[in-house]
Every structure is written in C-alpha cells, then in structure tokens.
Amino acid sequence: MIETSGRLLSLLSLLQARRDWPGTLLADRLGVSPRTVRRDVDRLRELGYPVQATRGPDGGYRLVAGAELPPLLLDDEQAVAVAVALQTSTTAGTQDAALRALATVRQVMPARLRARIDALEITAARDPEAPARPEVDHDTLLALGTAIRAAEVVRFDYARGSTPVVGTGPDAFRPPRRVEPHHLVTAEGRWYLVAFDLDRDDWRRFRIDRLTLRTGSGPRFRRRTVPGGDVARYVLEGFEAVSPTAVRGEAVLHARADQLAPWVGRWGVVEALEDADDGPRCRMVLASWSWVGLAAQLAMFDVPFDVVGPPELRAALRTLAARSDAAAAD
Known part of the structure; x- marks a missing residue:
C-alpha cells in the first residue's frame, strides 16, 4: 500500500509538470507496466482528480481543471x-x-x-521608511479578473477622484464609477485596474485598495486598445517621469506575476498572462540606465524568459553572456 501511494504521488507530480503524457512514457518514468498506469489513473479519478485519456498513435493522459478542488498531493x-x-x-x-x-x-x-x-527561518526584508502596503480584498481581485475575461462592465465606489455629487442636502450622493475593465497590473507594490471610464469617456488607472465593487455585472463590451497599445507603459506614465536617458525593454517571464512583483522596483511593471502549456507566465516592462543593465535586471529574477523587444535588449543579453563567461573563466 505504501508503494502504491508513493507511485500515485509520483504519477500526479508528473501529470502536473506537463500538459500531455504518452502512456508508455509514463510507464517508463514510473518503472511499471502501462496496465498499472491505467489502474493508477483510475485511482486518481476516484480521489477527484480529472485525468483525461488522450487519443492518438501513442495514447496518453492529461490532467485538466475540475469542478471541485480535490485533496492536494505534493511531493x-x-x-x-x-x-x-x-x-x-x-x-x-x-x-x-x-x-x-x-x-x-x-x-x-x-x-x-x-x-x-x-528550520528555514526566512525573513523578507523591506525598507522601514517605505509606506506600508495597503491590503487588497482578494474577492475583489477575483471578481475583476472574471469581469476582464468576460468583457463585462463593472461599477464601484472609489475613495479618491472627482466624482460629482448628485442632488443636494441629505439626498445628495456620489454615483458609482462605471468602467470597462481591461487589465490588472502590479506596480510599485500596489495593484491597479486599467479601465475605460464610461462617464468620463477616457482611460483611467484605479488603485484596487481604494475601490469597493457594487454587486451585479454590467453589459458586455467590445475591447478597446489601451493608449499607445502598451498597458505597462500606460501605467508607468502615471508615476514620476522616467529619466529621458533611460532605456526600456519588454520580456515574458515564465513565473507568476505575484511572485515577481515585489522585486520589480520602481521603474517596472508586471502584468499577469494566461498560463501556457508549460506553466505560468507574466509580461514585464523595465526601464534601466543601459541596455546591459536592463539585461542584468532580467537575469536577476532567476527564471526563464523570452525577450519581446527591442533588438538592443537581445544584443545586450549576448554582451552580458560573454562578460559572464569571461568572468567565470578567470
């Protein structure tokens, strides 16, 4: 029984590591027969894990999203x-x-x-002079993410802004903001919603810790293009101007946005992307003092990444690689 449980854990770990597994390859990795793999897959299904059989010359298995969260098994x-x-x-x-x-x-x-x-006793250090980061309601994040995917208008009360007062006396009130939500972005340690404000007929950035969602979803909308076509650049423009001598580059990093956001720094923006077949991804735009300095910043995150542009960033990565090889040789 212990051997079977350990094999189930190994099988689940393999299924989580990649999208599709040929049955013969799984059997080889586990050191068992294809028939045993089929029985183990049936056991995982009984535990609530939605494992699909895939057709094709090889035949195989795929772990897909389910309606319920089954017991988590981690190696x-x-x-x-x-x-x-x-x-x-x-x-x-x-x-x-x-x-x-x-x-x-x-x-x-x-x-x-x-x-x-x-035994690890890890401490995450932060600048004691830096202001405390405000708490964000996680239900709000999830609701906004759902509205963005569904392209539905949302309404919320906002603690800052110039929403005009309607009426006078005790009946006066501020109507909610009505926006088309487009992107959730983290920058400078805070969460922001990039949206098109329907009443102001213009784009806005909203700090999520300052908004309170109204209940009910609004009508569907057709997606607009963020000013300049670059959501990260649009968010950065809302902060203090970057030095005119700075360079700016973009890459897709193979990690979750919330894991990297605390280390991006003042002149960077990270945006969550949909997970790829090989795992989570996020888009990052960084500014730096030089192209090689920007390349070093990307390498600092210690995760695989793909350069989006510009060509100067790719050239700087080659320069950084050559310098690193020379330093290692010495």
Missing part, C-alpha cells in the same frame, strides 16, 4: 517550494493571506517536512 520538493514561496510573499495586499495559507499547508505536512520548513 517533498513541491511542498517545500510552496512553503518557501508563501514565507517570502510580499506582494501588495497578500501578506496575511500567504501566512494563513502557510499555516494550512504546514498543518498537513508530514513531520519530516515541517522540520525542514521550520
């Missing part, structure tokens, strides 16, 4: 990685939620893993 490395990520989470408005999630994950860990996590 040792995955469990430790999740705990470390939660300990070091400093994304705007997620610190408390991360600590609660860490307590939940730790509670179901075996004793050997709890000892490893407790």
